[in-house]
Amino acid sequence: MNFDLKALTLSTAATEKCDLLIVLVPDGFTAGSDALSTLVAGAIKAGDLQTKAGKILPCYQVPTVAARRVVLAGIGDGLAASVRQGVQALAGTLSTGAPKRAVVCFAGPVEASAVAAAVAAVSQASYVYTATKPKAEARSLQRVLIGVANPASVAEAFHQSVAIATGVELAREWGNRPGNHATPTMLANAAKELAKQPNIQCKIMGPAEVNKLGMGAFMAVAQGTHEELRFIELRYNGAAKSQAPIVLVGKGITFDSGGISLKPGAEMDEMKFDMCGAASVLGVFQALGELQPEINVVGLIPACENLPDARAVKPGDVVTSMSGQTIEILNTDAEGRLILCDALTYAARFKPTAIIDIATLTGACVIALGSVRSGLFATNDALAQSLQTAGEAAQDLCWRLPLDDDYAEGLKSNFADMANVAGRPGGSITAAKFLQKFVGSTPWAHLDIAGTAWKGGAAKGATGRPVGLLVQYLLQQTSTPKAAAPAKPARPSRAKASTPRAA
Known part of the structure; x- marks a missing residue:
């Protein structure tokens, strides 16, 4: 879908030929003498339109x-x-009436963040999943014009929001695909497609390379499936080689049965969403390719399935991680932290300024924060504050939780350096404490997105979070993001490429 930005008032918006004209009316609306102003003012006066957010009044074939x-x-x-x-x-x-071209016009002064919010909301509301629905109708909406009085003042935010929306759609698309249509190999191929964009490189490693690296924890999770693991390494090089990168690590369990510690059957289908951390990394790199900011970013995705065949890792098994630390696997359904710990160790070789991992990690985080905010854990106050600020700006919220050392007591093991679980109390925190053992002194943050990465029930589907938060954070780390010309149309979306909550 294409977005355009144009100078519009209500008077000029009335002349725009389109299938659908949306007029966004704020509190304290000031009417002019044009037809649309008269319509809005009359509807407010009659009580037919309330300016409270979320209230709408449809009209048909308005004169002039x-x-x-x-x-x-x-x-x-x-x-x-x-x-x-x-x-x-x-x-x-x-979606009603299959509009192909829509105009969204602000009926008053507008801030840059509000324009960005409009782009994100239109993209989200009009998204249609069709990858495994051959008879489904594709998204009808092809072009959206955002109209404001002064485009120059919001052009940069507009351009960034369009790129973020494209990245969010890519993340949603891969998150929504069932496990047999989003295997580790397929995720790797999606990453290769991203490398066709400027300044993006991709390296794919299979079982032999991962074994050579000594990633015993990652390999243990993958040993119960016929689908080969893939370790995906993406690099975006937008700054000088001397500038240390930021590393993003996304959990890529393409289907999580729980392994030998088998999950309940109810809603197990939702465990296709257990790779939404990986999907968010792909989405971030999609946006980086569009925006070309002056920053270096590395994306790491350990991708595999977690299944219970005769070769699967068993409760009580002890494995050796890439860091050399041994892990007693008390619960095979706490597999996400096992693949992440090796990826976190690998991340250190880039000497990054920060490491951020993103994972649908614990049901405990869903209980704590629901679906409104992602859980945030960090070893560095400045990093935590930057991520929270970025989340607020992107309307992709997170909330910081503690990392007191006392929470790690339950990870002690009689048979290894640590266990992979510490019991039910504080489950999201003890999972973070496990990961913390593999990051050393590098500033590190962990985003637990088990409650925010997808929705269940009638609205079942991936949300694309926290792509917006992450891209906003990365853009805030460079003072000179490269923005396109204000009125340049956005590139078409390539998002059609190609639970039990997670533990």
Whole structure:
């Protein structure tokens, strides 16, 4: 889907030929003398339109307005969160009547963050999954024009938000694919496709290379499946070689049965989402390829399945990680931390300024924070604050949880350097304490996205989080992100490439 940015007032928006015109109306709307202003003012006066975020009023064939359909939508205070809420209320409208071209016009002053929120919400609301639904209708909406009074003031935020939206869609697409359509090899091929963009390189390692590296924990998880593991290494080189990179590590369990510690059957299908951390890394690199910021980033994805065949690792087995530390595997369903720990050790070779891992790691985090905020753990206060600030800016929220050393007591083992689980109390924290043993002194953060990476029930599907948070954070680490010309159309999305909660 293409997004464009254009100077529009309500008067000029009325002349735009489109299938759907969406007018975003803030509190304190000031009417002009044009037809749309008169329509909005009259609807407010009559009580038919409320400017509270999420309230809408559909109209059809409004006189002197070129659009076939018009929807007036309240956006409250006009800030990013309210704009997102207002546009999300239009999800049905964006699909009803199969609009191909839509115009979204702000009926008042607008901040850059609000424009970014509108782009994200339109992209999210109009997304359609079709990869394994050959008879399904693809997304009808092909072009969206964002209209504001002063495009120059919001151009950079617009360009960034379009790139982020494309990255989010890529993450959603791969997160939504079932395990037999998103194998480790398929994820590796998706990463190779990203390397066709400027300044992105990709290296794929298989079982022989991973064995040579000594990744015994990663290999132990993969030994119970016929699908070969893949260790994916992406590099975005946008700055001088002398500049140390930031490393992103995404958990890539393409299907998690729990292994010998088998999960309950109910909702086990949702364990295809256990690679959403990996999908988010792919989404970030998609956005980096679009934006070309002056920063160096490494993406690492350990990808495999966790299945219970005769070769599968057993509770009580002891394995040796790449770091040399031994691990007693008390629960094979706590496999995500086993593949991540070796990837974290590998990350140190890049001498990064920071390491951030992203994983659908624990059901305990879902209990603690629900689906609103991702769990954040960090060894460095500045890194934690930067990630929280980025999350607020991107409307992709996280919340910091503690890393007190006392929480690691339960990881002690009589038969290895550590156990891979520490019991139910504080489960998300003890999982983070396990990972912390493999990062050394490098500033490190862990994002537990088990509650935010996907939705269940009737709305079942991947959300693409936390791509927005991560891209925003990376852009904040460079003072001179390269932005395209203000009115340049966005490149088409390539997102069609190609639970039990996780532990």
